[in-house]
Each structure stands twice: as C-alpha cells, then as structure tokens.
Amino acid sequence: xxxxxxxxxxxxVHNATVVACLLQMDADGRRxxxxxxxxxxxxELLALGDWLRANRATHVAMEATGSYWKPVFNLLEGQFTVWxxxxxxxxAVPGHKN
Numbered sequence: 001x002x003x004x005x006x007x008x009x010x011x012x013v014h015n016a017t018v019v020a021c022l023l024q025m026d027a028d029g030r031r032x033x034x035x036x037x038x039x040x041x042x043x044e045l046l047a048l049g050d051w052l053r054a055n056r057a058t059h060v061a062m063e064a065t066g067s068y069w070k071p072v073f074n075l076l077e078g079q080f081t082v083w084x085x086x087x088x089x090x091x092a093v094p095g096h097k098n
Contacts, residue, residue: 009052011062013069016040018048022055040068045075052080061085 006025011018022034034055038048052060060076061083062069069084076082 005059007055007057008059008061009057011060011072013062013065013072014040015068018045018072020048020051022052022057024055040071042071042075045072048072049076049079052076059083 007023009020009022011020016039018038018040020036020038022036024032024034026032036051038044038051057080059081062072062085064084064086073082073084
C-alpha cells in the first residue's frame with residue numbers, strides 16, 4: 001500500500017479532552033506512532049497545534065460527533081488540512097477491525 005500522507009494525525013474529540021494519534025513515516029520507511037492527550041481549553045488546543053507543527057503534520061482527521069469538534073477545527077483549519085469525518089464510515093472500510 002502506498003503512503004499518501006507521511007505525517008498525519010487522527011483526533012478523538014471529547015468534552016474535556018482531545019486524544020491525538022500522530023502517525024509518521026521517516027525517509028527510511030520506518031513508521032512511528034505517538035499518542036498524546038490535550039485538554040479542550042484554548043491554551044491546550046493551541047498546544048495541540050504547536051505539537052502538530054513541531055512534528056510537521058500536514059493532515060488532521062477528527063470525528064464529527066456532537067459539536068465538540070468545532071473549536072478544535074476552528075483553531076487548526078488555517079494551519080493544516082483538516083477533515084471532519086463520520087466514525088461510522090470508518091467502521092465500514094474493508095479490512096478495518098471493529
């Protein structure tokens with residue numbers, strides 16, 4: 001499978017926390033994963049953006065459950081390609097284990 005985005009992040013957005021899973025592939029083809037949890041205050045969301053920039057992430061995807069995603073989207077949209085996705089669609093992807 002060809003890598004489309006070598007530095008991307010998935011966000012699981014909750015009322016009080018945002019869990020970020022950063023996926024990176026280096027020039028040698030080695031993959032690494034880092035998971036961090038941030039709060040949902042403005043300072044914490046700005047720290048999330050700083051962390052993503054420091055790791056040179058280019059694309060961010062987050063679930064569209066409730067309205068918790070809106071402030072996260074608003075703070076990240078000018079800095080990264082941000083996708084709001086429906087988690088139910090991911091479960092239907094062939095090869096995805098539930």
